Structures are given as structure tokens and as C-alpha cells.
Amino acid sequence: MRAVPEPPMRAALLRFYDERARDLPWRRTRDPYAIWVSEIMLQQTRVDTVLGYYDRFLSRFPTAGELARASEDEVMAAWSGLGYYRRARLLHAGVREVVERYGGQVPEEAEARRALPGIGRYTAGAIGSIAFDRAEPIVDGNVARVLCRIHGIDQPPERSAVQKRLWAEAERLVQGPRPGELNQALMELGATVCTKASPDCGRCPVRAHCQAHAQGRQAELPRPRTRKAPKPVALVALLATRGRGAGAQLVLTRGEGSLFGGLWNLPMAEGRGRRVARALQEQSGLAGTLALRAAGELEHVLSHRRMQVQLWRITGARPSAAGSLAPHPIATVGELGVSRLTTKALEQLGL
Ligand code: SF4
Structure with a gap:
């Protein structure tokens, strides 16, 4: 055949x-x-x-x-x-x-x-x-x-x-x-x-x-769909550290939300300003007497979100045992599976 x-x-x-x-x-x-x-x-x-x-x-x-x-x-x-x-x-x-x-x-x-x-x-x-x-x-x-x-x-x-x-x-x-x-x-x-x-x-x-x-239409096809621009969102993030030099640690939380599903991340909340950062600090179980210092801003864009993130710095942080936060050595944070936003914040602050 x-x-x-x-x-x-x-x-x-x-x-x-x-x-x-x-x-x-x-x-x-x-x-x-x-x-x-x-x-x-x-x-x-x-x-x-x-x-x-x-x-x-x-x-x-x-x-x-x-x-x-x-x-x-x-x-x-x-x-x-x-x-x-x-x-x-x-x-x-x-x-x-x-x-x-x-x-x-x-x-x-x-x-x-x-x-x-x-x-x-x-x-x-x-x-x-x-x-x-x-x-x-x-x-x-x-x-x-x-x-x-x-x-x-x-x-x-x-x-x-x-x-x-x-x-x-x-x-x-x-x-x-x-x-x-x-x-x-x-x-x-x-x-x-x-x-x-x-x-x-x-x-x-x-x-x-x-x-x-x-038909000479290769530049026209396929027809584009109308895309939504990434939604702007304002956030505060806490860069809470303890210790100095090679032994310094950063307090992280595991992001179970949809933005950073499963990755370790800075504690974050929607909003802007000291009041929101203070509320996040208390809610996260970081000792309430620690001073908060404004530490700049960064922009982080995902496909569906344009995040304007205000960074707030806390030193000498001690997360409460009952909370969801855990300290990790800054030197080995890259091996953990952390969000890109977290590494960007660390780079920006020279940590
Ligand atoms: S398939 Fe694409 S590259 Fe090939 S002729 Fe058609 S438009 Fe041109």
C-alpha cells in the first residue's frame, strides 16, 4: 500500500x-x-x-x-x-x-x-x-x-x-x-x-x-483585546531586623495571599503612612515599643498590580512566638524562596 x-x-x-x-x-x-x-x-x-x-x-x-x-x-x-x-x-x-x-x-x-x-x-x-x-x-x-x-x-x-x-x-x-x-x-x-x-x-x-x-493583513492580525492597566495599590512594608553584621536577621512572613503565594515576604499591609505601619507592626506581633523609621519607597509591578511600597525600618525586632513571623539570617535569605519585592527592598537599603 x-x-x-x-x-x-x-x-x-x-x-x-x-x-x-x-x-x-x-x-x-x-x-x-x-x-x-x-x-x-x-x-x-x-x-x-x-x-x-x-x-x-x-x-x-x-x-x-x-x-x-x-x-x-x-x-x-x-x-x-x-x-x-x-x-x-x-x-x-x-x-x-x-x-x-x-x-x-x-x-x-x-x-x-x-x-x-x-x-x-x-x-x-x-x-x-x-x-x-x-x-x-x-x-x-x-x-x-x-x-x-x-x-x-x-x-x-x-x-x-x-x-x-x-x-x-x-x-x-x-x-x-x-x-x-x-x-x-x-x-x-x-x-x-x-x-x-x-x-x-x-x-x-x-x-x-x-x-x-x-491579504496583506499580517500586521493587523490577530486583533488585540483591550487590556486592563495594572491596578495601582499603595502598601507599607516592614523591614524589621535584629542583630548586626554577618549575624543580622530579617523578620519575614510566608505570603499565603495571591500576590506572592507561598514565598517568604516582608510583612505588608495596604495603605500609607506611619499609622498604617504602626498598626501592621502591632498586628504582626512585633514588640510595640520599637521605633519605626521611614526608609524610602519602591515601585514593584506585577502583571495585574502596580505596587507603590513605603518601607518602614525597625531594628532590634523580636517577633512574638505566637505570631506568623520568623527571623531568618539575611546572608542566606536568597536560599529561602523570597519574593523579588523583598530582595529589591534589601538591595535598596544596602542590607
Ligand atoms: S504565518 Fe505569519 S509569517 Fe507566515 S506568512 Fe502568515 S503572517 Fe507571514
Whole structure:
């Protein structure tokens, strides 16, 4: 029986991947756990940044079993600096479930993968297609942009009807040999050729199939959605220290709130001024007689919050045993898994 020829767009994408894809460390493995780690790191984070963390994280936790056995502090310390810390906590929870329920082997069944904490349709599809060679589609920001342009879709990709269409197009395209490479070819095309700001149609392997290119609309598509500006929020933060020199300690709290989920952080409260700082000091269980000194301001921007933080300094701090605060040596604070805002405040005050 003669082999069925590849549809031309599929063949062009696979050829592009073979000839022009970047050599990235997670493309040299079929280990589903390693692919899972890379996909979670790559969510909302640039490839260049992830390159600095991926090998180190896998050397520290080479298997699902080793990550599952690690404490949350150890995982957060290895993740510190990558941001979006909820991802790390969900990865940790998901890997623990894989160890408990599947003996440490990432399940091959898509349904079982998608039931794990932190694994949505995209991550399940990436693991399924790359590690298990299954025809499972993926749609991330890059793939959505490429498909919107190829199909001339004239609405923002975030709309639910458009999402449905994009997943259906990706599903159609992934059917056939080498589904993992096909998915990665789409992502690679979006990352290196069909970029957001300047699609390089002259070098594009699928321009013959692209409606945006045929209509000269590649700069207009995909349609942008109207974005909300980060919400401004005023905060006071306490930099409470005890001791001096090499033995100096900083009083930290574990941020269970959504802003810095799971990371150690400065005690903070919304508002401005000495009265708010004093109330925070009392509420945190720091001895009430300690003097508060204004110590400057810093701005810290997350995707959804623009934080204007007033720093208040306390020396000789003694947190009460009953409170949620704990002193940590300043010299080793970086190993703890602290928020970037905390390290910025320490740098600003030369601590
Ligand atoms: S032809 Fe241009 S717009 Fe179309 S997919 Fe290629 S780079 Fe993107």
C-alpha cells in the first residue's frame, strides 16, 4: 500500500522544524517529567530566562520522585526569580500525585494527565504529543497568533468562540506522523518567524497557505483585546531586623495571599503612612515599643498590580512566638524562596 502523502502545510511545518528549529535542552528529551517541567517554566516566561533555570532545576530534582520528596521551601528556592510562583506549587502538587497514584510515571492517558493539578489542556497536549507521540493539539499564545493569521481570523484570540476554532484547527493539523514535532514547529514558527511585532513572511514556510499574508493583513492580525492597566495599590512594608553584621536577621512572613503565594515576604499591609505601619507592626506581633523609621519607597509591578511600597525600618525586632513571623539570617535569605519585592527592598537599603 502506498503511504498517504502529507498535506502540504503539515509537510512544510515539519521541514521547517527539522531545518530551522532552535536547539533547546528540553527538545533533546522525551522524558514526560522533564517536558512537564519545561512547559510549566515556559508559561509566561521567555525562553532565555528559562534556559538559566531548567538544567539546574532538573539536576536538583532529576525525577518526579525526587521533586515529590522535596519540601515546598526547597522547590520555591529552586524556582525563585522565575516568577508566577503558583506554577511551582501546582507542579509540585501534580508531581506528588503522579508519585502517589501512578508510581512516579506520568500517565499516558490524556484524561489522567489533565486531571493532575496545574495541567490544563495545553500542558497535557504538549506532554502527550512530545513525550508519548500522541496526536494531541496545543494552542498557546504563539500558536494562536500563527493560526489566526493563517486562517485570517478577524477577532481577538481570547474570545471563547475563537478559542474553540483555534483548538479545532490545531486538532486537525496535529493528526498524522510526528505530532510532537508538528506542535513544536507551530510554536517555533510563532516564536521566531511569525512574531507579534514583525512577521517575517518572506522566510515563512507556510506563506502559500496564509490568508493574512495573501491579504496583506499580517500586521493587523490577530486583533488585540483591550487590556486592563495594572491596578495601582499603595502598601507599607516592614523591614524589621535584629542583630548586626554577618549575624543580622530579617523578620519575614510566608505570603499565603495571591500576590506572592507561598514565598517568604516582608510583612505588608495596604495603605500609607506611619499609622498604617504602626498598626501592621502591632498586628504582626512585633514588640510595640520599637521605633519605626521611614526608609524610602519602591515601585514593584506585577502583571495585574502596580505596587507603590513605603518601607518602614525597625531594628532590634523580636517577633512574638505566637505570631506568623520568623527571623531568618539575611546572608542566606536568597536560599529561602523570597519574593523579588523583598530582595529589591534589601538591595535598596544596602542590607
Ligand atoms: S506568512 Fe507571514 S503572517 Fe502568515 S504565518 Fe507566515 S509569517 Fe505569519
